[in-house]
Amino acid sequence: MEGDIAQLGQYIGAGIAGMGAGIAALGVGNVAGNFLAGALRNPSAAAGQTATLFIGIAFAEALGIFAFLTALLLMFAA
Amino acid sequence: MEGDIAQLGQYIGAGIAGMGAGIAALGVGNVAGNFLAGALRNPSAAAGQTATLFIGIAFAEALGIFAFLTALLLMFAA
C-alpha cells in the first residue's frame, strides 16, 4: 500500500462536501416548489412574488455553493 | 503509506462540515417556501411579513455559514 494518507482524506472529504451541494437542492426545490404551487392556485399574484422567489432561491443556493466550494478547496487548495 | 494521519481527519472533517452548509439550505428553503406559499394565498399581507422573512432566512443562513466556517477552519487553521 502506497500513497499519501492525507490525500485519501482530501478526496473522501470532497465527496462528502459535494453531497452537501446536492442536499442544498432540496432547499432550493422547496422554495421554487411552493412558489409554483401557490402561483398555479392564484396566478394573478404570482408576478408580485417573483422577487421573493429569487431571494429565497439565492440564499438557499448560496449555501449549496459553499458546500461545492468546500469540495473544490479540499481537492485543489488544501 | 505515508502522510500525517491527523491531516486525514482534517480533510474528512472539513467535508462533513461542508455537507452541513448544504443541509442548512433546507432550513432556508423552508422559510422562503412557506413565505411564498402564504404570500400567494394572501398577497395583500405579504409586504407586512417581509421583515420576518429576512429574519428567518438570516438566522438559518447564519448556522449554515457557521458550518462552512468550521470547514474552512479545519482545512486552513486547525
Added chain:
Amino acid sequence: MEGDIAQLGQYIGAGIAGMGAGIAALGVGNVAGNFLAGALRNPSAAAGQTATLFIGIAFAEALGIFAFLTALLLMFAA
C-alpha cells in the same frame, strides 16, 4: 504513516459537529416557516406572536451554536 491518531478523531469529530450546526438550521427554518405560513393566513394576529417567533428561533439557534462551539473546542481546545 505518522501523526497522532487522537488528532484524527478531533478533526473528524469537529466536522461532524459542524454538520450539527447546519442541521440546527432545519429547526430554525421550521419555526420561521410556520410563523410565516400562519401570519400570512391571519395577518392581524401576527404582531402578537412576534415574541414567540424570536423565542423559538433563539432556542433552536442556541443549539446550533452549541454544535459550532463543540467543533471549535474539538479543533482548538480538546
